[in-house]
Amino acid sequence: MFIDQARVFVKAGDGGDGVVRFRREKYIPAGGPAGGDGGKGGNIYFEVDEGLSTLMDFRYRRKFVAPSGQPGQSKKMAGKNGDDLVIKVPPGTIVKDDSTEQVLLDLTIPGSRVLILPGGRGGRGNTHFTTPTRQAPSFAERGEPGGELWLKLELKLLADVGLVGYPNAGKSTLLSVVSAAKPKVANYPFTTLQPNLGVVSLEPGHSFVIADIPGLIEGAHQGVGLGIEFLRHIERTRIILHLVDAAGVDGRDPVDDYHKINAELRLYSEELAKCPQIVVANKIDLPASEDNLERLKKAALEDNKEFYTISAATSQGSKELMIRVDQLVTELKQKDPVSEPVVELVLPKKEIAPVDEFKIIRDNEEYEVIGAGLERLLRRLDLNNPEAIGYLQNLFEKIGVYKELAELNVPEGATVRVGELEFEYME
Structure with a gap:
């Protein structure tokens, strides 16, 4: 995750x-x-x-x-x-x-x-x-x-877009090109053993999550090659990007690869097979791809799927592909109904301490009146205003500050602090 x-x-x-x-x-x-x-x-x-x-x-x-x-x-x-x-x-x-x-x-x-x-x-x-x-x-x-x-x-993060295809189709390379993800890229089957996720950001407010789903092989719907675990990762994606090695580097036929992967998706879940899919012919920078592009495009269009050509290794066509994916993701999000009505929740409120709850402690020769409510009030008064000071003196008398100071035998002239206020005690 x-x-x-x-x-x-x-x-x-x-x-x-x-x-x-x-x-x-x-x-x-x-x-x-x-x-x-x-x-x-x-x-x-x-x-x-x-x-x-x-x-x-x-x-x-x-x-x-x-x-x-x-x-x-x-x-x-x-x-x-x-x-x-x-x-x-x-x-x-x-x-x-x-x-x-x-x-x-x-x-x-x-x-x-x-x-x-x-x-x-x-x-x-x-x-x-x-x-x-x-x-x-x-x-x-x-x-x-x-x-x-x-x-x-x-x-x-849950992926908006799932990258599927045979091992070495170029999924990890594409992910590293279009996002900041740094998946391990090497030429051997099952390079990716767990999904790599990356965030594709085209501009502020336009971003989506793309996942490099581990390579699928024939029989994946029955658990071959950890296929069941891999297929579970794409059940919640909105769009499938189906990468095909158009150059057939591993000696396989790209059109056969395309049909076999779709068969695995369909056998695992009919709903997954209906997920919007863009077929992407990768490795078009290699000469061997030229013989397969038209055949692959025809197969994709016959299945009513969009078709793009790219070279993940050189980034050719990658930006145009991501712009189209962003458009589709945005459209699908807008179609999704909000599952819950707008509700407003509130964190538990902190109780406001009353001004008449306080204690007096002695600090060497000084005395401090501690009370959250009293200190809160002092922060809101202009202590340079003589009338505000007079109001405080009346309040101290009313809530018992002076009475408690007297009971503690505080000597005349001793310094008393209340928040930022400091005064000399006089009986």
């Missing part, structure tokens, strides 16, 4: 900042705060697209960043949410955390969409911070940063 891999960076959109605004209208001298909330950042989704079969597109783009939310507006109007970003992957893609190798997603259902990173929450506008004693707050919350991850994508 061939594993295709890609490494990508994904970042959800940042939340938009809440804003400080006041209602300013004629005849309303004390309109009060009117700052709107920031918009939510865009989510990052993975979607399974049955029209894709490789991770080739991720070689051209490796960074995916969703748009951020817009800042809030006056009149308590919220900012626009950032658009979601959908990353399309082929069925069978496994998504791992690049740093831990932990499997996050196993994407198999065509049409399914999975949330991998939620966008950051928008910051609250100054309207949320009014109290009986603070009726015109001049501070607001910043938007929450969107999450980011380096991910590893892995895909167990």
Whole structure:
């Protein structure tokens, strides 16, 4: 089994900042705060697209960043949410955390969409911070940063195209010419003992998987020469490329080879025999091929099969053949019905810690207040704003931070840290 891999960076959109605004209208001298909330950042989704079969597109783009939310507006109007970003992957893609190798997603259902990173929450506008004693707050919350991850994508490739033919027909050579695969190539039967897979990429968005199926011989459908195992490899291919040694280098008749291979396919499976097939006369660079090309072409056309001539050794005709194969693969993928309706799945959400859950630890002569919810709130406030600091002081009093510091007999003047905030404790 061939594993295709890609490494990508994904970042959800940042939340938009809440804003400080006041209602300013004629005849309303004390309109009060009117700052709107920031918009939510865009989510990052993975979607399974049955029209894709490789991770080739991720070689051209490796960074995916969703748009951020817009800042809030006056009149308590919220900012626009950032658009979601959908990353399309082929069925069978496994998504791992690049740093831990932990499997996050196993994407198999065509049409399914999975949330991998939620966008950051928008910051609250100054309207949320009014109290009986603070009726015109001049501070607001910043938007929450969107999450980011380096991910590893892995895909167990299934071949779109199967290369069949007698041993030494030139299948491995053709595969090495049209893809980055490096199969062992030598002049002896059963050079290939396991399928070699390669990705043929013509341009972004146009790629397919091609497999060099081990050489078939007469009696393969009965298991001769490991034939049953070899035939199983091509049952799920969309197209068969039937390579024939047009020069008859091994002393066999190319037309007989063509008929015998098709007979084996038909005896193994009628469905396999009906699979779209392109007959490819190889080794046309050798003079001996000239006597066989017309006979071989006639046999292929009589069976309603397309016929191409190439020289895998010199690459002659290979590009034109691959362009035609890509057209057929694209057409067949479009005809295939999506087996499942679009469904949306969501990874388990991380619980957001409340601000009143914290603990205080001593570090030499300093004290640190540790609490995920409290630290999250601090990251969203402008700590250079005196009113925001006043809001925090009231919050510390309300949730019991000062009370616990007193119970720990923290001396006056001791340094207390909460996230990035640092202050001197005063009773």
